[in-house]
Amino acid sequence: MPASDAPSSPVQPYDLAVVGGGVSGLSAAHAARQAGRSAIVLERSAAPGGSVHTLRRDGFLAEGGPHTLLLSDPRVSDWLEELGLLAQAVDANPAAAKRFILRGGVPTPLPYSAGSFLFGGWMSAGGKLRLLAEPFRHGRPPAGEESIGHWFRRHFGEEAAATILDPFVSGIYAGDPDQLSLSAAFPRIEEAASRHPSAVRSFLRTAKERKKSGGRRPKRRLVSFPEGLGQLPATLAAELGPAVRTRQDLQSITRESEGWRLTVNGEDLRARRLLLALPPEALARLPLPDDLHGELQALTTIVSPPLTGVAVGYRREQIRHPLDGFGVLCPFRERRKILGILFDSTLFPGRAPEGQVLLSVFLGGRRQEDPTVLDEDALRARVLGEARDILGIEGEPTLFHPVHWPHAIPQYDLGYHRYGELFDRLETREPGLTFAGNTRDGVALGNCVLSGKDRAEKILGIA
Ligand SMILES: Cc1cc2nc3c(=O)[nH]c(=O)nc-3n(C[C@H](O)[C@H](O)[C@H](O)COP(=O)(O)OP(=O)(O)OC[C@H]3O[C@@H](n4cnc5c(N)ncnc54)[C@H](O)[C@@H]3O)c2cc1C
Missing domain, CATH: 3.50.50.60 (FAD/NAD(P)-binding domain)
Incomplete structure (x- = not known):
């Protein structure tokens, strides 16, 4: 010792x-x-x-808990370097930059270019116009503490909040945007948006000042490790x-x-x-x-609501969807029984045996019933039924491994x-x-x- x-x-x-x-x-x-x-x-x-909680099973490398570590603070990277882990960090596949949201039951890509913003079917024309009007229309902040939901709606409109914010909040907290505090849960957003009553103008002002002073936004990397986050x-x-x-x-x-x-x-x-x-x-x-x-x-x-993450494997040819992205998140208004599906083997290639793919299906959180108490048959029916419907899957999975979190995330x-x-x-x-x-x-x-x-x-x- x-x-x-x-x-x-x-x-x-x-x-x-x-x-x-x-x-x-x-x-x-x-x-x-x-x-x-x-x-x-x-x-x-x-x-x-x-x-x-990383697990190896039947040739799959699956995560039952967190999937990615975001390196945005240089101190975290320095610390990984000290541990000898930075050189081993595996970046998320650039193909996973594309993110889908479910819209009318169909996985629809979020915009990743000006063209896809304007012409993509991810939001109605009215919703897009409201979003673009933010510099001139951002409402008054309330007297007390504001929820992230209220803040986002005030700036970007009802539809953008339901389409973009809602699944984003599900993805991080499995939470309810109208209950989560902007300043406690998203302090960086609050800070970046605090320089002007318009959030867009505030972000632009920060970027301009940073450029003027020769500063750069630290490079952000989304990583894991060859043996997973474990x-x-x-x-x-x-x-x-x-x-x-x-x-x-x-x-x-x-x-x-x-x-x-x-x-x-x-x-x-x-x-x-x-x-x-x-x-x-x-x-x-x-x-x-x-x-x-x-x-x-x-x-x-x-409140730390229950959450279940299920690692599901299939042969590639069983799934119609190209799995060409990070995953698909389900906004609350779609009323699905799952929160979303991550495309693990696209995000970090090599996590499934040859010819197979790995997905992670999440369910539970603040606004769904407790999945940790479902028996295996009920859970299987729910997870596979939703995945089949959303991604166009045929046949039985080659892997089905749930991990339950009775108190997932505060x-x-x-x-x-x-x-x-x-x-x-x-x-x-x-x-x-x-x-x-x-x-x-x-x-x-x-x-x-x-x-x-x-x-x-x-x-x-x-x-
Ligand atoms: C399903 C899921 C997905 C997530 N996804 C991501 C993600 O992709 N990226 C990300 O950055 N974060 C993610 N998170 C959040 C992140 O993983 C956690 O916030 C973080 O791991 C918490 O670490 P911690 O050490 O603070 O607490 P914990 O990991 O909860 O550790 C607390 C430890 O205390 C132990 N303990 C409890 N009671 C006692 C006791 N009486 N005596 C001794 N020991 C005790 C527990 O067994 C546990 O090991 C996710 C979390 C979950 C649950």
């Missing part, structure tokens, strides 16, 4: 105990270790990785070695003069600092001292900032405690990586 993984003597506390072995918790422990501090990660389940937590866990403990059942966490005592699987561990990288429902159930436990009950009002609804304020308040009161992960700092994988790293460095006083 490297010296920095464990305290120098058994009675010495760890510098940092991390509860939760998802990407956020692993990144936190990795940051501590990089700075020469001792850290331990306590993970309840049998394997680290949390929502990241390679990310697997690499972190391998680096951390025995510092990552799985199947850990925390019985109690108590304060001590030097920090914290954690009773786990009947054993007592001590740590100077404690970092909790857990989803909201797990944070609220953690056996913390009564006062903290009481305060964290506020998190039980966070919804950053209107009022979500109050949870951030709660974490800030608890940290001020309790200097040895911090919170990281997708409950607090954004749900995208890149946010989680930076959340774990930054929060660990801050609490450990690492410059």
